């Protein structure tokens with residue numbers, strides 16, 4: 001009897017092992033990577049990617065691979081095998097599963113510049129809390145009641161000093177930086193903000209030293225500048241903390257919200273947080289301002305219609321009266337221009353994530369630890385989703401959602417738990433900027449200038465224009 005029991009146990013154990021081995025084999029068989037080519041050892045297809053994105057027309061890099069392999073393909077860029085998605089459904093899946101199947105992933109060189117307490121690097125419940133705090137600081141009711149007034153005033157102040165030749169990208173950067181500093185810590189533009197901005201420019205340059213930051217003097221300078229920025233901001237945080245402790249009047253800004261909550265953030269946490277917000281809103285919003293003007297200049301009919309819309313708003317107001325929320329809400333064509341600029345320019349061309357586990361999607365498996373890239377650009381410029389996808393046509397937004405596809409295929413601000421908290425703010429800033437620009441000035445490009453997409457979306461010469469003040473202004 002005992003022998004029989006042992007025999008039974010052995011049989012059971014054996015069949016369990018066989019079961020697991022078979023399961024493993026069948027699983028491995030189902031582990032099919034998306035098709036693609038890994039290119040050369042180590043550098044992979046990085047050089048092809050960079051050289052494509054350094055031209056005015058980077059589309060062939062993705063177009064070619066989509067044609068050969070389909071909309072989900074494997075490549076090897078920036079030192080790692082990476083699965084690219086050029087498909088809205090997969091992109092949405094990646095965005096929505098942030099923190100579950102995927103997590104954000106930045107190279108160490110970028111984390112060092114951002115600071116470890118940056119929102120962009122946070123994960124889990126802390127990220128959730130800080131993301132919603134940031135959202136509630138830039139939501140539409142806050143913009144309407146508080147921020148719009150400053151946006152209107154600071155944009156006007158900047159444009160007032162324009163004469164002759166203007167480097168549009170530089171001016172736009174000044175405007176967005178001043179706006180962010182004002183909104184984060186209530187500082188009006190002046191020597192302090194301008195000297196902070198000088199350091200900031202160095203920090204930002206450090207972000208774009210990929211793929212070889214450690215060999216770059218730009219990167220070392222950026223790290224030094226990061227320290228200086230952090231010191232300047234710490235000083236402010238300490239002063240404000242003292243004011244709060246002494247029962248001073250609470251200021252209505254982001255710093256105030258960070259100090260007032262019962263999260264007991266350290267100075268370092270707050271500084272990293274502020275640095276990240278300055279980074280996230282600065283290049284993006286100023287680039288979109290510049291490119292909107294470039295696209296409008298090249299599409300005179302759209303510019304004429306935009307002018308008409310804004311002159312109409314001005315006619316209803318006295319000369320120096322500020323823009324109100326109701327004015328912002330009565331700019332339908334401007335919103336079409338904003339969307340179309342976001343669609344064609346794709347300032348953030350997509351997002352990198354890392355698979356936290358084996359992820360099965362569309363019959364393929366993305367192995368645990370692999371990088372994925374959800375390309376917004378590929379979707380926004382896909383003829384299947386937007387008719388004549390590669391031309392700037394703001395009118396496409398007039399009657400419908402701009403796209404010929406069902407569902408949400410337009411994601412300039414990402415989505416899911418990491419949806420850009422500045423999505424409404426960026427729209428308002430751009431709309432107010434366009435309002436004052438077209439009502440006060442006419443302009444012509446000073447030189448021919450080309451758009452490139454690496455290391456960031458920008459025009460090569462910072463878009464110089466020659467402006468002339470209109471009589472009505």
Ligand code: HEM
Pocket residue numbers: 104119120121131134138276277280281282284285288347348351412413414415417418419420421422423425426
């Ligand atoms: C045209 C302008 C802008 C564009 C196209 C843009 C785009 C994006 C995108 C696509 C993401 C998602 C990144 C990801 O999923 O990994 C993002 C995140 C973020 N954006 Fe923006 N953004 C813009 C302006 C702004 C502004 C004005 C702010 C300032 C409040 C801002 C603050 C942030 C922050 C803090 C994050 C990180 C969110 C997180 O990781 O939880 N952005 N942005």
Ligand SMILES: *[C@@H]1O[C@H](CO)[C@@H](O)[C@H](O)[C@H]1NC(C)=O
Pocket residue numbers: 017020021024
């Ligand atoms: C099945 O695969 C896993 C890893 O995928 C491994 O840890 C485990 O030992 C394998 N089991 C058998 C019975 O081969």
Ligand SMILES: *[C@@H]1O[C@H](CO)[C@@H](O)[C@H](O)[C@H]1NC(C)=O
Pocket residue numbers: 135136137139140141142
């Ligand atoms: C915006 O955020 C504030 C808190 O900062 C909150 O009271 C308000 O309800 C929010 N409004 C919207 C429209 O979400």
Ligand SMILES: *[C@@H]1O[C@H](CO)[C@@H](O)[C@H](O)[C@H]1NC(C)=O
Pocket residue numbers: 262263264
């Ligand atoms: C923050 O500090 C206060 C008093 O200093 C304390 O009562 C509270 O529990 C702290 N909160 C957290 C989240 O640590």
Ligand SMILES: *[C@@H]1O[C@H](CO)[C@@H](O)[C@H](O)[C@H]1NC(C)=O
Pocket residue numbers: 395396397398399
């Ligand atoms: C939008 O609708 C109007 C009339 O309702 C039409 O004249 C116009 O051509 C349409 N525009 C587009 C882009 O479909």
Ligand SMILES: *[C@@H]1O[C@H](CO)[C@@H](O)[C@H](O)[C@H]1NC(C)=O
Pocket residue numbers: 332335336339397398400401402410412
């Ligand atoms: C612009 O795009 C957003 C989605 O990001 C959409 O909600 C909005 O309706 C669009 N605006 C117009 C005028 O089509």
